[in-house]
Amino acid sequence: MKRVLLTIFAAFITLAAAAQSPIVQARLEPSHDILVGQPIRMVVTVYVPNYFTGSPDFPEFEIENAIVVLPQDRPTNSNTQIGGVRYAGITETYVIYPQQAGYFHIPREQVAVPYALAPPKSTIAHVPLPTLVFHADLPAAARDLDYFLPTTALTMQQKWSSPMKNLRVGGTIERTVTVTATKMQSMLIPPLQFDAPNGIRVYPEEPIVHDQKTDRGDFVYGRRAQTAKYVVQKEGDYTLPPIELKWWNLSAHRLVTATLPAVHFTAAANTDYVTELPPESEPAPIAPIRHRSLWKQYRSRILITxxxxxxxxxxxxxxxxxxxxxxxxxxxxxERRQHSETTYFRNLQRACARNNASESYVWLLKWLAVTYPGVSLQQALKRADNPALTSNTNDLGESLFAQSNRDYSWNGKRFAALLREQRKHHRTHLSKHEYLGDLNPE
Structure with missing residues (x-):
């Protein structure tokens, strides 16, 4: 009878553990009324029962006719109750820029989730992203344009290297036009056309682009600066045509045209100007034609070619x-450099210096994964045998995931110092072990 009861109890525990599997939730912001070129945030949250034993491996993926900006390694932590079970959560955000009208499907990529199914044992589950579909459209007024530039504000300014006065043949003047679009990537700002009438030669240069972002990776503005040099080749009165750039105002829901007006100037003659082409030389006397074999004449060139x-x-x-x-x-x-022990520990120290508990916890899990492979957080603390480090780590976890309102006295700088001491001790231990291994080969 006892054996039967034990079997039933074990089966119940197994089913309960299986039911408490990781959960991946995702949503799109915004989810409808999306315009081409407008940023869409895909917020992905991974929930696990108990706690994470490492950082979730969020997948990299591509979407046809769209630009996907991967998470910027600034996750947020949370906890919640699902079906009466306490879950810990980590959230990452992708940013998607559709480049043309149509439907877009999020690929069913999988997230690798390390967590404590039966603490302190670590388990890795592979959970697919939810099925998400969105539609991007173009306003009717902008469907005939070669490009589509949606933003809330756009400015176009120009700067000349010198005043448009006293120009002479052979003279050069430089023009720089700068376009700034709010909450827009600079790469999405289309190139400008520098046209000029006959008698003016235009030499455009490579554009300079710059993106201003927030700490969370959101675009504040994108800026594109284009420079061209105008060289006067003939005297006369000239008019440079206006420069226009059409963009869609997201606030007013209408098409707007930014314009730089036409520029008028006069170029005077220049007697000191020498044309770039040299004068024609005197024709040389024509030697009598000698008939030679083409093979003999060009044999060496043909062989070399x-x-x-x-x-x-x-x-x-x-x-x-x-x-x-x-x-x-x-x-x-x-990848090895980005996911090396040195990079993870440096990011962990920076997060502790800012006293950022959420980032410190994520980088701590990543660092432990490469320093103590296959070892959970609790096992690593047991190996370290450092009561102060264990206490500070527990304070860090409680400050993030505890449900009570008590104020936990976790100190990032103190935690960083303890981690440096533990890392030094760990490296010294490894060096001694390797040295003894060399002295005592099997």
Whole structure:
């Protein structure tokens, strides 16, 4: 009878644990009335029973005809009650910019979630993102444009290198036009056309773009600066045509045109100006034509050209064949640097210095994952055998996830100092272990 009861109890515990699985929720802000080019925030929250034993691995994905800005490593922590069970939560935010009208589907990518299913044992669950679909549209007044620029405010300003006076043939003047759009990426601001009448030569330069963001990665404004040099080639009266840029006002819901007016100026003659083309030389006497074989005349050139072409083709084939491996190597190197122990510990120290408990907790989990692979937070604290570090870590967890209103005295700077001491002790222990291993080879 006791054996039957124990079996039923174990089955009940197993079913209860299975029911308390991680939950992934996602929402779009805004979810409707979306315009092309307008930023859409996809807020993703992962909930786990008990607590996280590491940082969730939010997926990277692409959407056709849209720009996806990945989370900026600034997650927020929370806790909630679901079905009478206490869940801890971590939230990340993606930003999506649709580039054309139509329907867009969020891929069913999976989030890898490490959590304590049966504390202190760590379990990793793979939970897919919810199915989300949104539609982006263009206003009827803007459907004939080559581009669409939605923003709440846009300014266009110009600056000249010198006054438009006393210009002469051969003279040069530089013009810089700057476009600033509120809450917009600079890459979405279209290029401007610098037109000029006959007699004026225009030399445009590469544009300079700049994005101003908040600490959370939201765009404050985007700015595009284009510069061109005007060279006067003939004397006369000139008019540079106006520069126009149409944009959609999100506040007024109408199409607006930003304009720089036409520019009039006069260029005088310049007797000291020398044309860039040299005068024609005297025709040389024509030598008598000698009939020679084309092969004998160009044999060396043909051979050199053929060998160069073959060598270039072989080199291009080798580069093309190894290009995926080179890209994978560079991507892996960048990933290793971004997810290295040194980078995680530096971010952890910065979060502690700002006394930011939420960020400190996330970076602590990431650092522990690479410093103590396969070890949960509680097991790592037990190995450290540092009562002060354990107490401060518990204060950090209670300040984030405790449901009571008691004020926990977690101190970021004190916590950072204890972590530096533990890291130094851990590295010294590893060095001694490696040294003894070298002295006592198996």
């Amino acid at each position: 053929a060998l160069s072409g073959i060598a270039g083709t072989v080199l291009l084939m080798m580069i093309w064949r190894n290009l995926p491996r080179i890209r994978r190597g560079l991507r892996a190197r960048r």
